[in-house]
Amino acid sequence: MGLTLHHFLILSAILFSIGLVGALTRRHIIIMLICLEIMLNSANLNLIAFWHFSPNPLPLHGPLFTLFAIAIAATEAALGLALVLAIFRHYKTIDPESIQDLKE
Amino acid sequence: MNIAFYLLALVAVLGAGLAITLRNVVHAVFSVLLFFSALAGLFLLMLAEFIAAVQVLVYIGSVGILMLFAIMLTTNVMGDPNRPVRSRGWVWGGLAVIALLAGVLLPLISRTGGQTPTPLSDFNPSVKQLGMVLMDPYFASVGVIALLLTAGLIGAVVAATGASEADQKKTVPANRPNYPNT
């Protein structure tokens, strides 16, 4: 049984759900950012899988899109971690559930 | 080919799974680095060598180190043993994700065809073509990414150091030691 597109898509879906579970249920801001990166990576896996299995793969469909996705994800990780530093300096905690200033 | 795929998939799922369940944050970051490298292996399996190299360089070499530095700077590294690991609504979160997976993602996947890859004789991805395409039609996108990265860099520095109007007006103290006759 050779590798088909299904294998990669199911793997990518499983990885995405693992990331989503982590982002929804963990109580540490940095773990949430890590799970965000897991989700973005599984989306990149999806992109490359569709490129590889398409009938006429030019380099400008798969790697190009993925390159931009990686660049944007890295920028967003850097900014997110900078914000985490700012939050920690103010609230002295990394538990997102104890930051409740906007709750009445 | 199959063995490589299943092995890499197993390592990826293991890495991601450990990342969301480990208590120690640094261990979680190391396991997500394992996940990134398994993904780089999967990219290499699909003949996207440049993207595999970029994945290792950017994610493992830069984003991973960034996360480790952020952990060093924010948390109490030795760990608080009574810290709650899971948030209060974790049951509903897990159920929602399982519902998403089973109800939305898997039916969508089963509807796409089970395509097989194009034979290797026709498949010739090369980095040179990617480079030429980035120069000619897609140069504007490269410029936009450059702007985005610059803005991200400046924003990260401002957000992390908390620079404000008051700081800019502070005078810089003279850093010369007090030598006589100078």
Place this chain on the structure above:
Amino acid sequence: MNNFFDLKLVELGRWIEAFFADFPSLKLVVHLLLCTLPLALSFMGAFAFTTWLERKGLARIQNRPGPNRVGIFGLLQPIADGIKMLIKEDIVPERSDKLFHFLAPIMLMIPALIGVGFLPLGDGLHALPLDSAIIFFFAISSLNTIAVFMAGWSSRNKYSLLGGMRAVAQMISYEIPLVLSAVAVIMIAGSLNAQEVVASQQISSWVGSGNILQEFFGRILGWNVFKPWGFAGFIFFFVAALAEANRSPFDLPEADSEIIAGHLTEYSGFKYAIFFMGEYISAFAIAGIGVTLFLGGWNGPVFSGLPWFVLKLFSLFAVMIWIRGTLPRLRVDQLMGYAWKFLFPLAILNIFLAGFYHFIERQWGTAIAMLAGWILGFGALQLAATALSRLNQSPIMRSKRVYQLVE
């Protein structure tokens, strides 16, 4: 005479593989073993020889004899060192993170050994002939930082952690001038493939002709280090490579005269030996890429091929040892300032210089390009370097010196 050793080695490989022609999967395994095993073994042998070379070389620079007890000229010293490291007690701190404390030396060896696979040792002697080999090499060498951090963090020792963080900060800061100086070469060579970069450093019009003199010089003068942007790029690459390999004068993380050995504090015996080996092999790998990008790879006048690569690699390593014996160590703030405020702008200017040289060469030929490149381009780079070093000096150094006589 050209490519003599390379062709003989490739023939030897094919002859060995021909025995397994009837078993295709076994032939694949043998092919993989033939690609990787000689490389790993010869680099480990080179590591052993290099420890002797370093100790002897440093000793002669410092006017002392060096190891001379164990064999003739102390040549069996690496064996004595190996036995000593193996029989030392392996101390693991009780509160350390046992798994990562064990994994860190292995995590340093793996990128080093993968990295030497990307080196084009000769015509057709290439273990990992990827199309994007150069950027893959830089990606793999960025895994060294993870190993250093793992070592520093898992020891649960505040001095190890501090040393490890400093080492990681140094390594990530110097990755940028390293890659930028390689970008200039890749831009002109037009490919990320290591063999193509080496092939672009022959003057092809001279090498193909039958004239002996032209062939002789055509294999030397095409090296990137003789072009203005290549010379400057080579200097930046070499300095950044010294910093990436944590070698003097950038060896603050693991210096001999520091009270604490940084991230290596809690390692003893065999694990320390593995760290040592990993650092030396990764220094070999980066020097090898420097040879490929700037010094012409395996090109050489008479016996073109593998012997020239080995000669260039060892001479670069000898220069590293020489620098270690000569220059004092940089302080950590001087180190970071050097990377970000000096090397990084100059490496970007070097890319512009490479483009300038390339377009003038296409328009008006090599001679005018060389003239314009060396005088205008290199002059501009030198001007920028002087301006940056003036700007980066603290006010104390810029003020006039006043001497006080003792009354």
